[in-house]
Amino acid sequence: MSAVRIIIVNYRTAGLTVDCLRSLAPEVKTLADCRVVVVDGGSGDGSAERLAATVRDEGWGGWVEVLPLLENRGFAAGNNAALRPLLTTARPADYFLLLNPDTVVRPGAVRALVDFMDAHPTVGIAGSRLEEPDGTPQRSAFRFHTVASEFEAGAQIGPISRLLSSRLVAPPTRDENHPTDWVAGASAIVRRDVFAAVGLLDEGYFLYYEETDFCLRARRAGWRCWYVPASRVVHLVGQSSGVTNPKDPPKRVPRYWFDARSRYFRKNYGLLYAGMASAAWLMGFALRRLRASVQSKPDLTPAYFVGDFIRFNFLPV
Structure with missing residues (x-):
């Protein structure tokens, strides 16, 4: 045994x-x-x-x-x-x-x-x-992160998610x-x-x-x-972490989440690919906020998230 x-x-x-x-x-x-x-x-x-x-x-x-x-x-x-x-x-x-x-x-x-x-x-x-x-x-079985999946994660818009269904990190x-x-x-x-x-x-x-x-x-x-x-x-x-609890989301995502994401892309795919993945997420997020603004939907993004995302992915820290 x-x-x-x-x-x-x-x-x-x-x-x-x-x-x-x-x-x-x-x-x-x-x-x-x-x-x-x-x-x-x-x-x-x-x-x-x-x-x-x-x-x-x-x-x-x-x-x-x-x-x-x-x-x-x-x-x-x-x-x-x-x-x-x-x-x-x-x-x-x-x-x-x-x-x-x-x-x-x-x-x-x-x-x-x-x-x-x-x-x-x-x-x-x-x-x-x-x-x-x-x-x-x-959802507990995942696909590896890609530039396409980061764009979808940033956008979270139905038609885009359906178009990129084969790239979703967390499929049904x-x-x-x-x-x-x-x-x-x-x-x-x-x-x-x-x-x-x-x-x-x-x-x-x-x-x-x-x-x-x-x-x-x-x-x-x-x-x-x-x-x-x-x-x-x-x-x-x-x-156990307080970060991914949907019932009580954090007021600000801790730096170690950004550091972990950046390390994963840079270590496994290189600096250029990491930059492309981060840029794709920002592009998707811009579309999400534009749509939410047009539809007068509330912004549920954690405080300082976009600024921290840019800071820890594109600026020297």
Whole structure:
């Protein structure tokens, strides 16, 4: 039976992490060799102590380890802090499941991923079907970003989106297993051999785009990525970061989002392509604002977004 290690990176979300662990408890019992490492990214609010106490009080010590870090260095670095020792043990696990703290796994979710990976040895990464608490699916299987997709993302106008439907980063959800470019890092299982081929997550990303970058590196190394909807995971969107929560959008998008986007394009496609992608987004956004102005629709863009977008993509910072 394949061995699995689950990694959860917590930052001041101890309550959510405990709920996630509770949902994992029955899953772990169905697998022959499954353990969880909870990395606390220097929360400084007592999270590490609370998590350690909960593990002790619930009797989870046999399958949960809490790894406290001194500082918060982001999602990639937090996962890598657990991955490094796990990958260098005498007998490293076959698979590593990266799981957000703001998730609750449905029964059978982990086993569905493991069974799929066991049956498809050429697949390096697989992602779960993320969904709302009421079961409504979230778009969780994605295409790589392109100049065309950035234009569509900036515009968000029906006719343009339909014209560029084959370029949408987040296409409509499907109910069957299928290959995809990349999957959300909220629940993604990675074969050990992928890390051997491409290395760990890029710690140059603090938050966002790190899973996109990792899946692209895996693709270039010959590993395929699939979406497995039988693995159902509730994702409380944005609860761990506060940035992508549609119910409570940020007043200003943090700089690390802009830095991550810029790093992804520049690193993987070059400076010229990055500039073209950013210019395409601005062109699309200009069309969106023109249409909204004509139709007297409110501007829902986060504060300072356009100025920050220009500043962090086109001006020396």
